[in-house]
Amino acid sequence: MTRITALETADVRFPTSLSLDGSDAMNPDPDYSAAYVRINTDAADGLVGHAFVFTIGRGNDVQVAAIEALAGHLVGRDVEALLADMGGTWRELVHDSQLRWLGPEKGVMHMAIGAVVNALWDLRAKREGRPLWQVLAAMTPEALVDLVDFRYLTDALTPDEALQILRAAEPGRAAREAQLLRDGYPAYTTTPGWLGYDDEKLARLCREAVEEGFSQIKLKVGGDLADDVRRLGIAREMVGPDIRIAVDANQRWDVDDAVSWIKELSSFDLAWVEEPTSPDDVLGHAAIARGIAPVPVATGEHMANRVMFKQFLQHDALQVLQIDATRVAGVNENVAILLLAAKFGVPVCPHAGGVGLCEAVQHLAMFDFIAVSGSLEGRMIEFVDHLHEHFVSPVEVRDGRYVTPTAPGAGTEMRSASLAGYTVGTDV
């Protein structure tokens, strides 16, 4: 029997605040960080599962401590049994009755479970010698349904409905996989739009985004209305009328403020408005969506769990759903969210950027295309050109599209030199 021998963590921090990369209206000076985990086994193959929670600096040590609190569930356990029943493994972790009190199913403890679940998926994909998207896309509808915990979901999505969605997408799987390997997956870029960049840098990066083949860019807004108008004017002039421009307020507004602010920007033909208010506010987002229609509301990167996504969908509170690879409890919960989105017919445009979020989330979007929604319509993965050099299999974006990864694993393994160089404190 092969056993898990250790769960190792590291507190990895990059000093990104020095360049204001990642600066927005709520997060003026992030230091992009990763609460990192490695799952080791005694298998002869020497394979290690890698994953992380993305944070923006302070508190990364707390996130590491939360991951370490899960060691008791894993060390000494039979690897094959855990990996063969990832639905059961997820339930065991999420429903630990004592740890659950610390959420329930939200915040530091839930994200820690996400890192451990994702590390197990990375290990499973490496053992199968395939990228994660391909591992998921090869599973039967029944096996995929078994990954999902339907507790609190059945008023919106039952296991039977999930099965029907997955079965309906089965016939075209092979053709879509071939298409993906040939053409990649559409991307949009947030690289030009950080609030801390001056107008000249904004203009240059907008021009470069068009040259690089992107059909959508995104700008941070919500700091100052006059600044937003000026910056959107520059961006629209640089990219022309055919490139879509989305804006992202990073939760800056109350409900009424959001509606009035966005109306001031409506002449710029916005592709969507992202995170207008608190990620917990289902009814607030619904009111904003009604107030700014036809401009769509996009949100999800800070949504705590599948129960929140369920409500946003039930209440038409978002029109673009943004999954995040390290906010909810890992791959399994994101499969649940993809199924919910498919049920409600809402496109998924994953949140990425940060450290390694592009590398991780592309697998979920590609799996969605092959086996769940079966569609690329209105779908794009966010791309930010930061920190990819620290990963063993960095994303490649060409002509405005993610090149479909073929390396085994979940994309979440950082280079050992980067881990050694950026780990702080005593958790090396």
Place this chain on the structure above:
Amino acid sequence: MTRITALETADVRFPTSLSLDGSDAMNPDPDYSAAYVRINTDAADGLVGHAFVFTIGRGNDVQVAAIEALAGHLVGRDVEALLADMGGTWRELVHDSQLRWLGPEKGVMHMAIGAVVNALWDLRAKREGRPLWQVLAAMTPEALVDLVDFRYLTDALTPDEALQILRAAEPGRAAREAQLLRDGYPAYTTTPGWLGYDDEKLARLCREAVEEGFSQIKLKVGGDLADDVRRLGIAREMVGPDIRIAVDANQRWDVDDAVSWIKELSSFDLAWVEEPTSPDDVLGHAAIARGIAPVPVATGEHMANRVMFKQFLQHDALQVLQIDATRVAGVNENVAILLLAAKFGVPVCPHAGGVGLCEAVQHLAMFDFIAVSGSLEGRMIEFVDHLHEHFVSPVEVRDGRYVTPTAPGAGTEMRSASLAGYTVGTDV
């Protein structure tokens, strides 16, 4: 100038799972614990602010680590300045842009802020030589409004509306304070109802509850329907028709299950149904409330923040609102929630029990009576007769009512012998 010299923590755990005290359908074997914090200053008075986050065992160390992550905001700071502007202090902690990423405003990091905020209030009350309820009830409406962060609330409650609510309650403050000091505050008891107790113990504890003067008891349900029917039958027989019986499902059900299960119990004349489903599910609770009317839905102990409470009130998803002293970000956020409840005309019946929750939350209910709602109608504080002996000023319940505390502070100081005896690990 007086400065904060240290923020000390302790990982305190009581082995309550041995007796199944606290056992319910979601939490079969809790070990009641406290992630404890002490705030020391260099003042000559030697006063120390004490508070804690209540947890149920595993992960208490993670909660302690989160509290320690806040030391940088406090150590070396001017105590008078922090205490004189508790609204500003709260905002500084909650809006730390990097720590905020770990929530936002939910889970381990938010509860850690709650402990630190509550410890500062304990210190302030001790310095003023008054119990916390009296400190709050002596503040002007303007000063109380300034404690509240209205971000994300203004579509339901504006600062002006809050001011009007508080001003309307000003005239009767002195009379209600005198009434409180004379008569205490109504309580109900959960002591009989834990799921792990056998029928004989249930019957005995129900009888004792009536003898002790309680007019409401609460039973845990949701494990097994036949058991629930049998146990409710025993309880109703023991307490007679005039004592109210509430039930608590501790989040066990999906929406449809909750409605059908409760209908099976309707012949027992239920006072309320508590936590029927996920605490994140606003719309689910609203559907359940419609489905089981006129039986009220009670919830709140696991609700992450004021934005969630706002939505439950806006959507008529609860009819009894249960604040918790250590789930949201401390006294300030609970003042916001009390104001929201008053705006929507919903009674507040605080969650208590655990370790020290009775000691802490009574101050908020009493402040509510004097200065916010001005009413005792439909209002009771939960009482569970566990672990009070570990506190310097334990609650006293007499004839089914909390005796109004007069000792200076917030009630959150544990006895040093208990801290020494039950602290685990290295955080002593």
